Structure formats: structure tokens, C-alpha cells
Amino acid sequence: MRNSMKIAKWEIKRNLKNKSFVIGLFLTPLLILGFGFLGSLFDSDDEPAETTVFVNDQLESFDMLAQTVDQFELDWVLNRTELTETDIQDELENGENVAYIFLTPEAMESGVIPVYTTDEIPSSFSAQVQLLSGPLQQIRIAQLDLTEEEIAIISSGVVFEETAAEDYGATVEQSAVVENPLEKLVPGIFAGIILFAIVVTGMMIFQSASQEKKDKIAEIILSSVTPGELMNGKILGYFVLGIIQVLVLLIFVVPFAAIKIDEPVIEYLLVPETLLLVLIAVLGYLLFAAIFVGIGATMADMSTSGNFQGLVMMLPFLSFVLIGPVLSSPDGIVAKVASYVPFTSPGVLIMRLTALDEWPWIEIIIALAVLIISIVLFMKLAGKIFKVGILMYGKNATPGEIWKWIRS
Amino acid sequence: MEVMLTVEGLKKSFKDKQALKGISFEVRKGEIMAILGPNGAGKSTTIRNIMGIMYPDEGSITFHNHQGKEIPRNKIGYLPEERGLYKNVKVMDILLYLADLKDYPLDKAKERILMYLEKFDLAGKEKVSVEELSKGMGQKVQFIGSILHEPELLILDEPFSGLDPVSQELFKDEIRSLADKGTAILLSSHQMNLVEEMCDRLFMIQNGQKVIYGTLDEVKTKYANFKCTIRGKNNLSELESIPQVQRVEDKDETSILYLDQDVEPTSWLKSLPEHLNISELKINRISLHEIFIDIATNKNLIQEAGDLDA
Numbered sequence: 128m129r130n131s132m133k134i135a136k137w138e139i140k141r142n143l144k145n146k147s148f149v150i151g152l153f154l155t156p157l158l159i160l161g162f163g164f165l166g167s168l169f170d171s172d173d174e175p176a177e178t179t180v181f182v183n184d185q186l187e188s189f190d191m192l193a194q195t196v197d198q199f200e201l202d203w204v205l206n207r208t209e210l211t212e213t214d215i216q217d218e219l220e221n222g223e224n225v226a227y228i229f230l231t232p233e234a235m236e237s238g239v240i241p242v243y244t245t246d247e248i249p250s251s252f253s254a255q256v257q258l259l260s261g262p263l264q265q266i267r268i269a270q271l272d273l274t275e276e277e278i279a280i281i282s283s284g285v286v287f288e289e290t291a292a293e294d295y296g297a298t299v300e301q302s303a304v305v306e307n308p309l310e311k312l313v314p315g316i317f318a319g320i321i322l323f324a325i326v327v328t329g330m331m332i333f334q335s336a337s338q339e340k341k342d343k344i345a346e347i348i349l350s351s352v353t354p355g356e357l358m359n360g361k362i363l364g365y366f367v368l369g370i371i372q373v374l375v376l377l378i379f380v381v382p383f384a385a386i387k388i389d390e391p392v393i394e395y396l397l398v399p400e401t402l403l404l405v406l407i408a409v410l411g412y413l414l415f416a417a418i419f420v421g422i423g424a425t426m427a428d429m430s431t432s433g434n435f436q437g438l439v440m441m442l443p444f445l446s447f448v449l450i451g452p453v454l455s456s457p458d459g460i461v462a463k464v465a466s467y468v469p470f471t472s473p474g475v476l477i478m479r480l481t482a483l484d485e486w487p488w489i490e491i492i493i494a495l496a497v498l499i500i501s502i503v504l505f506m507k508l509a510g511k512i513f514k515v516g517i518l519m520y521g522k523n524a525t526p527g528e529i530w531k532w533i534r535s
Numbered sequence: 536m537e538v539m540l541t542v543e544g545l546k547k548s549f550k551d552k553q554a555l556k557g558i559s560f561e562v563r564k565g566e567i568m569a570i571l572g573p574n575g576a577g578k579s580t581t582i583r584n585i586m587g588i589m590y591p592d593e594g595s596i597t598f599h600n601h602q603g604k605e606i607p608r609n610k611i612g613y614l615p616e617e618r619g620l621y622k623n624v625k626v627m628d629i630l631l632y633l634a635d636l637k638d639y640p641l642d643k644a645k646e647r648i649l650m651y652l653e654k655f656d657l658a659g660k661e662k663v664s665v666e667e668l669s670k671g672m673g674q675k676v677q678f679i680g681s682i683l684h685e686p687e688l689l690i691l692d693e694p695f696s697g698l699d700p701v702s703q704e705l706f707k708d709e710i711r712s713l714a715d716k717g718t719a720i721l722l723s724s725h726q727m728n729l730v731e732e733m734c735d736r737l738f739m740i741q742n743g744q745k746v747i748y749g750t751l752d753e754v755k756t757k758y759a760n761f762k763c764t765i766r767g768k769n770n771l772s773e774l775e776s777i778p779q780v781q782r783v784e785d786k787d788e789t790s791i792l793y794l795d796q797d798v799e800p801t802s803w804l805k806s807l808p809e810h811l812n813i814s815e816l817k818i819n820r821i822s823l824h825e826i827f828i829d830i831a832t833n834k835n836l837i838q839e840a841g842d843l844d845a
Contacts, residue, residue: 130636137632141624343619347680349588350613351636518588 130352134360138335139367148331152372155324156379178252179222181208183229188266195262201255215243223247226256235267309388313395315481318404322473324376325369325412326443332365332416333440336423336517345517354514362416369412403491404477410495411473413502415443421509424516425524435526446474457482466494469501508533536563538599539688539719540585545594547580547743554580556743557594562688562719567710569734570723571827577743578723579616582692585721586613600687609637612686616693616723618677620665626652627661630680639684651679655705671702678706682713689713691722695729707733727824739827747826759820761800763792767812778806793821 142148180203182189189207196203208227210218215227226244234240240263242256268278339345348357384392422439449471452461457479465475472494480486515532516524524532538561545558555577562568570578583589585596587606601607620629627648634644652658655675660668668676674697682689694710695703711733714720724730730737737754739747747754760781765774766789774783779795794803800818 133632133635137635140628141621144628145623338621342621343615343617344621346583346588346615346617347613347620347633347677348636350586350611350615351608351633353587 128356128359130356131360131363134348134352134357135364135367138361138364139371142331142368143371148368152375155372156376159376160379160383177202177204178224178226178249179204179206180226180228181206181210183208183210183227183231185232186230186235186266188230188263191262191266192259195259199255199258201258202249203255212241212243219243219245224249226252228256228259230263235263238267309392310395311484312481313392314398314401314404315477317396317401318408318477319474319481320376321373321405322408322411322477324372325366325408326415328369328372329365329412329416329419330440330443331368332361333419333423335361335365336420336513337426340424340426340517340519349517354517355510357517358420358510358513361420362413365416366409366412400480404480407473407476407480407495407498410498410502411443414469414473414498414505417502417505417509418442421505421512421516424513425519425529436523442470443474445471446478449475450478453478454482458487463490466490467497469498469505472498511535536565538563540721541595541597541599542581542585543595543597545581545584545596546592547584547589548592554743555584555591558740558743558745559594560738560745560748562721564687564719565714565717566735567714567720567722567733569730569737570721570740571725571727571730571737571823572723572740572746573725573827576740578740579692580743581740582615582690582721582723585690586611598688609639609684610687612681612684612689614677614681614691614694616696618674620673620676620680622666623664625662625664626657626668626676629665630676630683633680634683637684644683647683648679651683654709655679671698674698675702675705678709682709686718688719688721691720693724694722695724695726703729725827727822727827731823737823754823755820757796758826759822760796761794761798761803761818762821763794763803764815764817764819765790765792765811765813766815769812773808773811777808779803 182192182205184192184207189205193205196205210227212227212229218225219227222245224245224247226242226248229241244252265282268281273281339348345357352360381392418439422436426436446465449461449465452459453465453475456462462475462479465471466479476491476494480491511533512524512529515535516529540562542561543559545555546553547555558577558581560568560570570581572578580589584591587608598607598610601610627645630648631641631644634648635641648661652661655678657672657675660672665673665676678694681691689710691710694706698706707729710720710722714735722730722734731751734751736750737747738745747758749757768788769790771783771785771790774780774785774790774792777792779798781793781795783793784791804818
């Protein structure tokens with residue numbers, strides 16, 4: 128174990144002194160931030176800030192409309208206008224984000240209020256304008272000379288209230304709690320970032336193992352340590368490097384997110400759920416690290432990797448393929464099966480646990496057990512492959528040869 | 536002399552080929568023991584088995600001075616045949632790392648690194664990245680790495696391959712002085728002249744089997760018989776009928792007469808027929824190099840000499 132620590136320390140030191148690693152370390156968060164920033168640039172291009180709304184008010188209800196606009200915080204600039212429906216054609220053809228509303232007695236009677244807009248208008252406008260129908264309906268009702276009770280009955284409308292069997296006993300207060308989607312999302316995203324960052328860093332193990340062969344230093348190192356110690360040291364070292372990558376990422380992204388998103392992100396992060404999610408991410412790393420270190424030892428050179436090795440490298444990205452089906456039905460058959468397949472289970476579990484309200488504990492425990500057993504198994508296999516492969520110079524091992532080493 | 540390492544009955548097979556067929560020898564404190572043999576004879580396999588990089592099918596490897604079953608890696612220095620260094624690190628860093636892996640105190644290691652760099656004409660290179668070194672410099676750094684931690688047993692697999700004559704001398708002197716200070720040294724080589732100059736005992740191996748094992752002097756008196764080279768056109772059967780001639784090699788106008796072991800050169804010369812056509816005559820001992828070539832090409836020059844055990 129002491130020797131493994133020394134090797135881990137060396138791998139960490141060697142990489143931190145390597146310029147390309149350090150550049151990558153800082154480039155990753157900058158890229159993420161860069162894309163986030165670019166995204167927000169496009170957003171503001173698509174949706175300009177305000178819509179100018181002209182109201183031809185013949186009902187003395189402009190103040191009430193202004194109140195409604197304030198209440199729903201609509202991005203509108205309200206103006207009065209004396210133009211009639213026949214005068215506005217030019218204005219509409221040449222303007223942008225402009226709308227005309229005509230509140231006339233005839234319109235009030237028929238209940239259909241004409242609204243004219245320019246071709247360029249935010250897509251949300253037609254939904255927003257419907258918000259005005261409530262107050263206008265009030266005005267129409269008020270004109271009917273009804274008693275207050277009658278008014279109350281008419282304006283309250285009819286609503287269906289649904290209670291599922293599950294919530295039958297639940298108290299009213301609980302169902303009234305408004306769940307913030309971000310609160311559940313933050314731990315999941317955090318664990319996802321950890322998984323992604325350490326797996327990507329973990330891929331460097333692969334390079335490191337094959338580089339060891341290319342530089343022909345393996346045998347010198349193995350005169351001081353056992354192959355097992357060398358392998359464990361590498362796995363440990365690159366884990367720490369991955370964590371360093373995560374930390375750098377967080378240092379850049381968290382303050383940015385805290386400014387951009389008006390939510391107590393850190394508070395959402397510091398919940399017990401995060402622990403389990405991070406544990407899953409770490410287990411995922413251990414699995415892929417074992418695979419990478421074993422496969423890396425079978426290769427003489429990165430550039431000559433065969434199909435088999437290339438395929439194995441793609442394994443961590445299997446979970447990405449499943450993002451669609453898993454998120455659309457986190458309790459579906461695809462999600463359940465993928466939770467039990469060791470290669471996809473870390474990614475899929477993190478997605479499911481983020482999406483699901485109720486955690487299926489039995490499934491989680493079975494999935495974790497499968498994952499842990501696979502890790503132990505793959506570590507053993509990797510150890511066997513590593514022991515032989517790391518000293519085989521000049522050629523890549525074929526799947527047949529690898530199979531023979533495993534059996535020996 | 537105190538025995539440091541005993542190898543006994545070592546056998547190892549790859550697929551259906553038997554690489555080692557029962558190798559036994561020992562290495563003693565303060566001596567240089569050479570394993571010789573042509574390519575593929577089993578030298579590196581033997582060494583890798585000693586280092587625990589491979590496991591023998593049969594036989595035992597005993598490190599004296601050491602309790603327990605594990606290989607005392609900290610007390611062994613090893614320079615493998617397939618060797619290299621991490622590319623993008625500084626000379627000092629990699630040497631300190633190698634010393635650290637051997638549990639050698641780092642401050643002491645640092646002193647010794649500077650001392651050895653100086654000794655091997657690499658003074659001031661400690662901050663240089665390994666990839667900027669020439670091949671020879673790299674080999675010197677690897678050699679320093681293997682002796683840095685003051686090993687009790689030093690195993691060098693082809694230490695001279697790829698070195699220029701000046702560096703070879705440097706290595707030779709250092710290896711000799713380490714042996715004089717009490718280090719047990721096991722080295723493999725196929726550069727006979729170097730081995731002949733420096734080793735105390737040798738073990739020659741061919742096809743995974745022992746061919747010769749003994750001290751250099753013993754080997755020389757036992758195997759390195761006299762041979763007589765005659766230039767001039769002569770009848771082969773006549774040359775073969777000269778007393779105490781084992782066999783004759785005839786090529787162009789030069790004949791080499793291999794003589795019996797107990798031949799007296801002066802009296803033998805007198806027994807040469809007077810009518811021989813001699814434009815040049817040379818009499819000397821068979822060199823280690825020739826023994827080696829003979830073994831490698833399976834001429835079995837030394838077959839009759841039989842076994843010799845030290």
C-alpha cells in the first residue's frame with residue numbers, strides 16, 4: 128500500500144508538472160463557462176426585452192390593464208393610442224414587437240377583442256395577452272347588475288380537485304409545498320460532473336499504462352514494486368487528479384452559477400442525497416479505471432489501438448446514449464435494466480435518482496451490489512492482464528491473448 | 536566468499552518451448568558473475584525470474600541475508616534489457632522517484648545523484664528533461680538509477696549495449712569498484728571482450744542449458760586451448776595427421792589447427808613437418824569470443840572438454 132501511495136504521488140506530481148495537463152485542467156471549466164455564456168447570448172438575441180403594446184381604450188379600463196400587467200410581471204410597455212383599426216397598417220408593417228389592442232364597446236359585447244401584432248413578436252405574447260381576459264370578464268359581469276353572491280359564483284368557475292390513493296392520507300400542508308425542481312437537480316448535476324470529470328481523467332490511466340510500455344520504464348519500476356501495487360497506484364493517482372479537475376471546475380463554475388441562477392445552489396448541494404450520488408460516481412470511476420488500466424497495458428501505442436481496444440474505450444459513453452429513454456421514463460424498463468448493467472449503472476443511477484421523487488431503495492441496493500461485485504471482478508481481471516501486458520513490448524495484445532492471460 | 540543469491544534448477548516454459556531447462560548458479564558478495572549466451576539463450580528470462588517479474592515453473596531462487604519469501608527489492612539494483620525513462624520529467628525527479636521506491640532516504644539520494652552525474656559527465660543536467668538527453672546519456676541515468684540506493688546485489692542485463700567505448704570504460708570501472716566495495720554483481724552480456732576483462736566467474740548458457748560454469752581462469756585453462764593459424768597452401772589430411780591436433784578448419788589459404796589441451800607449444804612447434812608451406816604462423820589461445828561463437832553456431836568445439844563445475 129505504501130508503494131501504491133508513492134506511485135500515486137508520482138503520477139499526480141508528474142501530471143501537475145505537465146503543461147498540457149495543466150492547460151486542460153483550466154480549459155475544461157472555461158469551455159463549459161464559455162458555452163454557457165454563448166448560450167445566454169443567443170437567448171437574449173432570440174427574445175428581445177420588451178413588447179410595446181398600444182391600447183385604444185374606449186372603456187376607461189386602461190388603469191386596470193396596467194395593474195394586471197404589473198401583477199404578472201409582463202415585459203410590456205403599455206401606451207394609449209387614438210389610432211383606429213384602419214390607421215395602423217403602416218405601423219404594423221414597419222414595426223417590431225408592437226401590438227395594438229382595441230377595447231371598444233362592440234368588442235366588449237361580443238366578447239372578442241381584436242389584437243393586431245407585427246410579424247416579429249415574442250412567441251409568449253399570445254399566451255400573455257390571454258391573461259387580460261380575466262379582468263375584462265369581470266368588467267362584463269359587473270355590467271349585468273347581479274348581486275355580489277351571483278358575481279362570486281359566476282367568477283369562481285368550476286375546478287376538479289384530484290387526489291391519488293397515495294396522497295389520500297397526506298395532509299393538506301404537505302401537498303401545498305411548492306417543490307423547486309432545481310433543489311433536486313443540483314445534487315444530480317454535481318454527481319454527474321464528478322463522474323464525467325474523473326472518468327475523463329481516468330482515461331489518462333489508459334494512456335499512462337501504454338506510455339509506460341512505450342517508454343520501457345515498466346520493468347525498472349517493477350524491480351521495486353509489484354504489478355498490483357503499480358496498478359493500484361495508478362488508479363489512485365488518477366482518481367486524485369480527477370478530483371483536482373472537479374475542484375477546479377467547481378471553483379470556476381459555482382460562483383458563476385451562483386450569480387447567474389438566483390437560487391441557493393450551495394444549500395441544495397449540501398444534502399444527504401449528494402453523498403449517495405457521489406458514492407455512485409466514485410464507484411463508476413473505479414470500474415472504468417480498472418478497465419482502462421488493464422486495456423492500456425495491452426497496447427504498445429495509443430495510435431495503433433485496435434478495434435477491440437477502441438470499443439472498450441467507448442464503454443463509459445454508453446450512459447449518454449441512454450439519457451433520452453431514462454429521463455423520459457425514469458421508472459421504465461430501459462432505466463431499470465440499465466441500472467443493473469455495470470457499464471451503464473453509474474450514469475443511469477445518477478440520472479434516475481435525480482429524476483425520481485421516490486427513491487426505489489431495493490433497486491438501488493441491488494444495483495450498487497452488482498456494481499461493487501463487478502468492480503472487484505474487473506480489478507482482479509485487470510490485475511492479471513496488467514501483470515503480463517505491461518511487459519509485452521512492441522505489439523498490441525489480441526483479444527485471444529488477453530483471454531489466455533485471464534485464464535492463466 | 537559469502538553467497539548472496541542461489542538459483543537452483545530453474546525451469547520455465549513459454550507455450551511449448553522450454554526457455555530454461557534447469558539453470559543453477561550462485562552469486563557471491565564482491566564478485567562479478569557474468570551470464571553469457573547468444574540472443575534467445577535464456578539470459579533475460581533467467582534474470583526476470585530472479586527479479587520476480589516472471590515466475591519459474593520449477594526451481595528455487597534464494598536470497599541469502601534475507602528472511603521471508605518475498606524478494607528483497609530494496610536491496611537489489613536492476614537494469615533491465617528493455618529499459619527507458621519517463622519522457623517529460625526532469626532527471627533529478629525521476630532519479631529521486633526511483634530512490635524513493637527503494638525506500639532510500641531522499642536527502643542522501645540527492646547527494647549521490649549529484650555525485651554520480653558528475654562522475655558520468657552529466658554535471659548540471661539534473662534539471663534537464665529526460666527527452667532532451669541523448670541515448671547514451673539516458674543509459675547513464677538509468678544506470679545511476681539502478682545503483683543509487685547502494686544495493687547489495689546488482690543485476691545488469693546487457694549494461695554495455697549501445698554505449699560508445701568511452702562510456703563502456705566508465706561503466707566497467709564503476710561496476711568493478713562497486714564489486715570491490717562488496718556488492719554482488721550479476722551481469723549478462725554478449726560482448727565477450729568486456730566480460731573477459733572484468734568478470735570473476737561466468738555462466739555460459741545456450742538453449743536454456745548450462746554450457747560452461749566456472750571462474751574465468753578455470754574456464755580459460757580448461758576450454759581455451761591453443762590454436763595454430765597457418766597461412767599457406769597445405770594438404771588438409773597432412774595437417775590433420777600432425778600429433779595433438781584435434782581438428783583443422785581450412786578456409787582459402789589459411790588453416791586453423793585446434794590443439795589438444797595439454798599441448799606444450801614449444802615442443803609441438805618442433806613436431807611440425809619441415810615441408811609445410813608457411814607464409815605466416817600464429818599460435819595463441821582460443822578466446823572467450825570464439826568459444827561463444829562456437830556455442831552460438833553449435834560447432835561444439837568444447838564438447839570434448841566435458842563439464843566443469845566451480
